[in-house]
Amino acid sequence: MARLDLSQKLAILSDAARYDASCASSGTTRRDSRDGKGLGSTEGSGICHAYAPDGRCISLLKILMTNFCIYDCAYCINRVSSNVQRARFSPDEVVQLTIEFYRRNYIEGLFLSSGIIQSPDKTMEDMLRIAKRLREVENFRGYIHLKTIPDAAPELIEQAGLYADRLSINVELPTDNSVKAYAPEKNPATIRKAMGDVKSRKDVAGERSYTGKRGKRFVPAGQSTQMIIGADGSTDATILGQSTQLYGEYKLKRVYYSAFSPIPDATAKLPLIRPPLVREHRLYQADWLLRFYGFGVDEITASRPDGNLDLEVDPKLAWALQNRAQFPVDVNRASKEMLLRIPGFGTRTVGRILSTRRHRRLRYDDLLRMGASLKKARAFIVAVDWSPGGLTDSAGLRARFAPPPEQLSLF
Amino acid sequence: MYTVPLPRIGTDIAWRDAAKRLIGAGVSPDKVLWDFDNEMGELFATGTTLPPLTRRIKAPQSFVEMANWVVWHKDPQRFARLYALLWRLRHQPGLMQDRADAELAKLRQMEKGVHRCKHKMKAFVRFRDLRQKGERRSFAAWFEPTHHTVEPTAPFFARRFADMDWMIATPDVTAQFVDGNLSFHPGQPKPDLPEDAAEALWGTYFCNIFNPARLKVSAMTSEMPKKYWKNLPEAQHIQGLIAGAEAKVQQMRDKAPTLPPERAAKIKRQLRGDQAED
Ligand code: SF4
Numbered sequence: 001m002a003r004l005d006l007s008q009k010l011a012i013l014s015d016a017a018r019y020d021a022s023c024a025s026s027g028t029t030r031r032d033s034r035d036g037k038g039l040g041s042t043e044g045s046g047i048c049h050a051y052a053p054d055g056r057c058i059s060l061l062k063i064l065m066t067n068f069c070i071y072d073c074a075y076c077i078n079r080v081s082s083n084v085q086r087a088r089f090s091p092d093e094v095v096q097l098t099i100e101f102y103r104r105n106y107i108e109g110l111f112l113s114s115g116i117i118q119s120p121d122k123t124m125e126d127m128l129r130i131a132k133r134l135r136e137v138e139n140f141r142g143y144i145h146l147k148t149i150p151d152a153a154p155e156l157i158e159q160a161g162l163y164a165d166r167l168s169i170n171v172e173l174p175t176d177n178s179v180k181a182y183a184p185e186k187n188p189a190t191i192r193k194a195m196g197d198v199k200s201r202k203d204v205a206g207e208r209s210y211t212g213k214r215g216k217r218f219v220p221a222g223q224s225t226q227m228i229i230g231a232d233g234s235t236d237a238t239i240l241g242q243s244t245q246l247y248g249e250y251k252l253k254r255v256y257y258s259a260f261s262p263i264p265d266a267t268a269k270l271p272l273i274r275p276p277l278v279r280e281h282r283l284y285q286a287d288w289l290l291r292f293y294g295f296g297v298d299e300i301t302a303s304r305p306d307g308n309l310d311l312e313v314d315p316k317l318a319w320a321l322q323n324r325a326q327f328p329v330d331v332n333r334a335s336k337e338m339l340l341r342i343p344g345f346g347t348r349t350v351g352r353i354l355s356t357r358r359h360r361r362l363r364y365d366d367l368l369r370m371g372a373s374l375k376k377a378r379a380f381i382v383a384v385d386w387s388p389g390g391l392t393d394s395a396g397l398r399a400r401f402a403p404p405p406e407q408l409s410l411f
Numbered sequence: 412m413y414t415v416p417l418p419r420i421g422t423d424i425a426w427r428d429a430a431k432r433l434i435g436a437g438v439s440p441d442k443v444l445w446d447f448d449n450e451m452g453e454l455f456a457t458g459t460t461l462p463p464l465t466r467r468i469k470a471p472q473s474f475v476e477m478a479n480w481v482v483w484h485k486d487p488q489r490f491a492r493l494y495a496l497l498w499r500l501r502h503q504p505g506l507m508q509d510r511a512d513a514e515l516a517k518l519r520q521m522e523k524g525v526h527r528c529k530h531k532m533k534a535f536v537r538f539r540d541l542r543q544k545g546e547r548r549s550f551a552a553w554f555e556p557t558h559h560t561v562e563p564t565a566p567f568f569a570r571r572f573a574d575m576d577w578m579i580a581t582p583d584v585t586a587q588f589v590d591g592n593l594s595f596h597p598g599q600p601k602p603d604l605p606e607d608a609a610e611a612l613w614g615t616y617f618c619n620i621f622n623p624a625r626l627k628v629s630a631m632t633s634e635m636p637k638k639y640w641k642n643l644p645e646a647q648h649i650q651g652l653i654a655g656a657e658a659k660v661q662q663m664r665d666k667a668p669t670l671p672p673e674r675a676a677k678i679k680r681q682l683r684g685d686q687a688e689d
Contacts, residue, residue, distance in 0.1 A: 055630025081671030366511035
């Protein structure tokens with residue numbers, strides 16, 4: 001096999017990384033390089049430096065160290081049984097690419113993951129070497145996200161947390177049985193243990209010792225995980241139940257849902273389907289409602305008997321359509337909790353309503369001026385000069401929002 | 412009648428200073444003309460002497476913060492609108508919380524526009540290596556902002572790229588950072604910047620991180636509007652990626668699953684052996 005040049009390696013190893021949904025670079029400590037002795041800064045919210053035609057934000061240089069892998073996860077393009085072309089970066093190449101891209105303002109930092117070479121420990125050690133060089137030799141102060149190998153020794157994962165802003169450990173699939181079926185070398189218990197270790201280590205770092213000093217900075221942007229959607233038969237209720245548990249138990253910052261995408265050289269074990277993008281989108285919406293809008297999993301998944309989310313309308317609207325007796329809601333009187341349940345109103349709109357309500361009784365146009373989206377909300381609210389009349393309970397309400405049925409064509 | 416000249420560089424400080432004097436002296440908004448960068452021409456070229464700063468008027472912090480953004484908007488009415496709101500705030504101190512007030516809503520919208528422009532500038536400036544010899548490396552970029560956002564955004568670049576020299580040239584204002592010192596200069600036409608080999612690598616990355624099975628062009632253009640494309644080296648690949656997406660996906664679908672490579676069986680055997688041992 002001919003030796004690959006840097007550009008060819010980059011092509012192979014970014015291609016292999018695109019199935020990881022996360023590209024976030026936010027929520028870490030504030031740092032800069034004003035002292036002139038280093039490169040980079042992080043200022044709370046991350047920056048998307050570009051968008052690919054798939055609409056996804058490009059914030060980090062997201063690459064695999066290598067796509068050689070000794071495991072055989074059915075959904076993964078890098079599995080040992082796939083015939084994909086293999087490549088491997090040297091640590092120096094990853095460091096140089098990161099630094100040179102960063103200096104040109106292409107990226108916020110690095111998201112490094114890897115196939116498993118030789119052994120989990122060996123792989124983790126190589127990734128650590130890269131992170132360490134970036135921090136200690138290049139004085140890089142930008143963002144680093146390391147995807148951790150759950151089977152690696154806990155000391156290695158602990159070290160990774162000292163260099164990285166974020167660690168992620170993917171649970172891969174929504175249930176233990178699916179993991180067993182499709183990722184035979186992986187062990188759900190080990191994955192959970194690794195997440196638990198990161199959490200307890202981070203808890204310790206956050207506490208002050210008896211001297212009043214804080215422990216060493218440890219993954220300031222927290223940990224996240226990813227679940228592949230649509231590769232196995234799990235329902236949305238199962239998936240969201242699993243997420244709720246993960247958020248609670250391991251204090252995860254994010255659970256990413258990745259619609260299973262047909263991959264080149266797919267295995268015969270999995271369907272060559274179109275990625276269920278709408279489903280992925282609805283799961284993110286539902287996830288949001290669970291975390292910031294006070295909804296419970298049961299409420300969100302109750303609208304359909306099969307335990308899946310309604311694909312045609314968003315989960316908040318679906319809930320409102322099912323619970324019309326609770327509407328219309330008077331925007332001049334309702335509690336914050338109830339305002340948050342109005343379809344189309346986000347947390348920002350609700351905040352504005354609450355602050356403006358102290359100055360005037362809200363009319364329809366007032367809501368428009370404060371940037372509220374009324375397309376959906378109007379059927380569910382009452383304002384001084386607005387009442388939806390029979391609209392709230394009308395039989396055709398759902399049809400107003402659901403996309404029209406696909407036109408049939410002759411064949 | 413007062414005519415207040417406002418410079419292109421340092422607009423924020425000049426506006427705030429003038430507004431303080433005028434409001435302190437009780438000058439009503441209809442008695443003030445704001446002249447940005449001599450745009451009113453010869454006729455108004457000489458500013459009128461402003462009243463001395465005798466009496467300080469209290470303004471809510473939220474107004475001061477909003478004004479600091481809005482002064483950089485491109486709308487010629489921005490200074491007058493801000494001053495008119497400041498005038499009303501004297502007797503309506505709670506006005507800033509009233510999100511339904513039409514004038515305030517307009518200013519908030521302008522503020523949002525400047526925010527967005529600042530955000531896009533942080534995202535879309537692309538430096539090229541000038542390959543100059545010396546202790547510090549040296550980079551330059553050409554950028555075309557929608558509003559007058561170079562001045563309020565340049566400190567971000569200074570915090571981030573402090574160990575190198577850089578210049579961001581724009582038609583509006585040019586920012587320069589040399590040996591740790593940030594300075595601003597008049598805008599300029601697009602300079603000739605040397606080719607930079609890193610752009611090809613960046614293009615390779617852009618093409619390969621894209622998943623053709625998830626094509627969603629409108630999501631891309633709403634965040635990365637076409638007006639920015641001409642200064643983004645990666646944007647030259649967009650058309651090709653979109654055009655080729657369907658075929659690529661079809662290719663994946665048509666390809667029957669292949670047999671695993673020979674080494675797979677061996678590795679699997681080893682793996683099983685390894686695990687049995689420990
Ligand atoms: S271990 Fe990771 S890289 Fe290897 S096959 Fe499984 S998912 Fe893919």
